[in-house]
Amino acid sequence: MLIDPPFPERPWDTNWLTQFPPKGLMYIAAYLRNAGADVSILDTKQMQYERPSLLRRSIKEIREVVKLKVKKQEPELIGITSATISYIPAIQIAQAVKETSPSSKVVIGGVHVTFTAHETLKECPWVDMVVRGEGERPMLELAEGKTLSKIEGISYRNNGKIVDNPIGEPLPPDEIPIPAYDMLDMTKYAYVVLMCTRGCPHECSFCEVPFIHGRKIRSRSAKKISEELELALSLNPSLEIRYEDEFMGLQKERTLEILEIVKSKNVGQFRATTRPDGLNNEILEKLKAAGCTNLYIGMESGSDDVLGFNKRGITVSKIMEIAEMCEKNEMLFHSGFILGLPGENKDTLQQTLEVALKCCDATFRVVKKNFEKFLEIMPFKLIVENSRAELNLLAPNPGTQISMNPEEFRYKIFHKNWELYDCNTSVGEPFDISAQEIEEFKKKSFKAIQNKMKEYGLPVDWWDYGYKG
Numbered sequence: 001m002l003i004d005p006p007f008p009e010r011p012w013d014t015n016w017l018t019q020f021p022p023k024g025l026m027y028i029a030a031y032l033r034n035a036g037a038d039v040s041i042l043d044t045k046q047m048q049y050e051r052p053s054l055l056r057r058s059i060k061e062i063r064e065v066v067k068l069k070v071k072k073q074e075p076e077l078i079g080i081t082s083a084t085i086s087y088i089p090a091i092q093i094a095q096a097v098k099e100t101s102p103s104s105k106v107v108i109g110g111v112h113v114t115f116t117a118h119e120t121l122k123e124c125p126w127v128d129m130v131v132r133g134e135g136e137r138p139m140l141e142l143a144e145g146k147t148l149s150k151i152e153g154i155s156y157r158n159n160g161k162i163v164d165n166p167i168g169e170p171l172p173p174d175e176i177p178i179p180a181y182d183m184l185d186m187t188k189y190a191y192v193v194l195m196c197t198r199g200c201p202h203e204c205s206f207c208e209v210p211f212i213h214g215r216k217i218r219s220r221s222a223k224k225i226s227e228e229l230e231l232a233l234s235l236n237p238s239l240e241i242r243y244e245d246e247f248m249g250l251q252k253e254r255t256l257e258i259l260e261i262v263k264s265k266n267v268g269q270f271r272a273t274t275r276p277d278g279l280n281n282e283i284l285e286k287l288k289a290a291g292c293t294n295l296y297i298g299m300e301s302g303s304d305d306v307l308g309f310n311k312r313g314i315t316v317s318k319i320m321e322i323a324e325m326c327e328k329n330e331m332l333f334h335s336g337f338i339l340g341l342p343g344e345n346k347d348t349l350q351q352t353l354e355v356a357l358k359c360c361d362a363t364f365r366v367v368k369k370n371f372e373k374f375l376e377i378m379p380f381k382l383i384v385e386n387s388r389a390e391l392n393l394l395a396p397n398p399g400t401q402i403s404m405n406p407e408e409f410r411y412k413i414f415h416k417n418w419e420l421y422d423c424n425t426s427v428g429e430p431f432d433i434s435a436q437e438i439e440e441f442k443k444k445s446f447k448a449i450q451n452k453m454k455e456y457g458l459p460v461d462w463w464d465y466g467y468k469g
């Protein structure tokens with residue numbers, strides 16, 4: 001049994017987060033099933049909001065539901081996933097399942113515990129094993145009952161000591177299975193993320209992905225992507241696609257091939273995410289022709305110094321180039337920035353706001369020109385979300401370079417209360433500016449973006465910004 005834990009309860013809207021099927025677990029489930037194992041997935045995030053009423057279930061209630069399911073199913077092996085924000089609910093669920101079924105082996109894996117294996121095994125006696133890195137192979141070997149010392153990528157207790165087996169080679173791209181969409185009721189979800197690659201050769205200071213999936217880009221074939229899309233849409237034709245490919249511009253031929261497939265499936269309007277490297281007009285035209293209305297790019301900062309210090313591998317001029325290209329192609333452009341990165345100070349914050357507002361200029365002009373057309377295909381809230389610049393706060397998650405070497409990055413981490421690592425709460429500050437000043441600046445920036453909307457005659461009052469501050 002593979003379990004996705006609930007998202008911590010928050011005063012702001014988290015419903016959208018519960019409408020994505022749990023991808024990491026779906027890959028593992030497919031890999032296990034292909035090898036003949038009897039697998040099920042329990043997505044408790046999806047249970048948090050009952051559709052269509054959107055009545056909420058509390059985490060406490062969900063724990064009870066999980067216990068009932070475990071009692072009924074008596075799984076031999078239980079795998080729980082955990083991102084940093086969902087680590088506390090994950091270990092609480094783990095405790096509940098172990099108490100209910102002491103003979104089940106309880107395993108935790110995912111982007112958080114990959115870097116906290118010792119901490120987790122010390123603080124959670126009810127967790128038997130931690131899987132670090134990609135989970136398909138280790139989970140299959142655990143299911144097959146292979147000797148623990150021979151399973152790559154696991155951490156476990158042995159005679160009072162914690163043993164870390166080295167992580168094995170990542171799965172070759174043709175062994176990455178099509179996620180097991182058919183093991184879930186896909187009509188309960190709104191979105192599906194098409195992940196076209198695994199691995200990343202970059203080394204952005206705030207990201208742990210290269211340490212989970214390795215530094216080599218492994219691209220899934222256009223054929224596999226096509227089969228994945230077909231399977232997901234056959235189970236729910238109204239799913240909205242999120243086309244995720246960090247390297248869209250670097251693997252042009254493959255990108256164009258995938259976009260041709262997406263176009264042929266008539267998926268309706270969809271959103272895409274990538275790194276900006278190598279993006280050009282031809283790709284943007286193809287994205288638009290396939291139905292893409294919105295491109296999201298993590299620009300992260302409007303200061304070349306901050307981008308450089310955090311090894312982002314792009315400059316502000318690239319950001320402006322993309323904004324211009326999107327405007328020319330009348331594509332909504334959603335730029336993401338992180339406030340409070342190492343190297344931040346008052347001047348760099350101001351530079352970021354200026355760049356963010358320039359991005360808004362480019363995209364609000366597109367919105368203004370096509371306002372009625374966009375309103376026909378998406379609600380106003382989505383038009384705004386898809387076109388404004390987004391400003392988040394830094395969460396220095398475990399496994400990131402900032403978290404491993406805060407001093408080197410001139411950064412102070414306040415605490416490890418993981419539930420607050422939500423990118424909306426200050427959990428640390430750079431040496432040259434305080435968390436409080438950054439939060440004040442974030443509020444000021446939201447006002448500036450609202451004013452920018454007014455400048456373009458966009459009806460700001462149609463939408464409650466949903467900003468907790």
Ligand code: B12
Pocket residue numbers: 007017020021022023024025027028078079080081082083084085086107108109110111112131133134135136138139193195206207208209212244397398422423
């Ligand atoms: C798409 C995506 C989303 C989508 C949808 C996710 C989905 N369910 O489809 C949405 C928009 C919902 C989203 C939301 C958020 N995301 Co996100 N997301 C991603 C992204 C780009 C891809 C995820 C993915 O499909 N990866 C591919 C699969 C194969 O990898 P995987 O999930 O890591 O799973 C593998 C291993 O980790 C392991 N594993 C995972 N679980 C388990 C369980 C067991 C038992 C075992 C054995 C192994 C195992 O095996 C899996 C298969 O190999 C990643 C970055 C990335 N490239 O991975 C960020 C990423 C996961 N997201 C991140 C963040 C911060 C968030 C948010 C908190 C943002 C926010 N402020 O709201 C939220 C909340 C996430 C949550 N857990 O609830 C961070 C997580 C960092 C962290 N330490 O927690 C990442 C790593 C981006 C980053 N570099 O910072 N995200």
Ligand code: SF4
Pocket residue numbers: 200201202203204207208209210246275
């Ligand atoms: S944020 Fe940087 S390191 Fe992380 S996946 Fe994207 S490009 Fe790679």
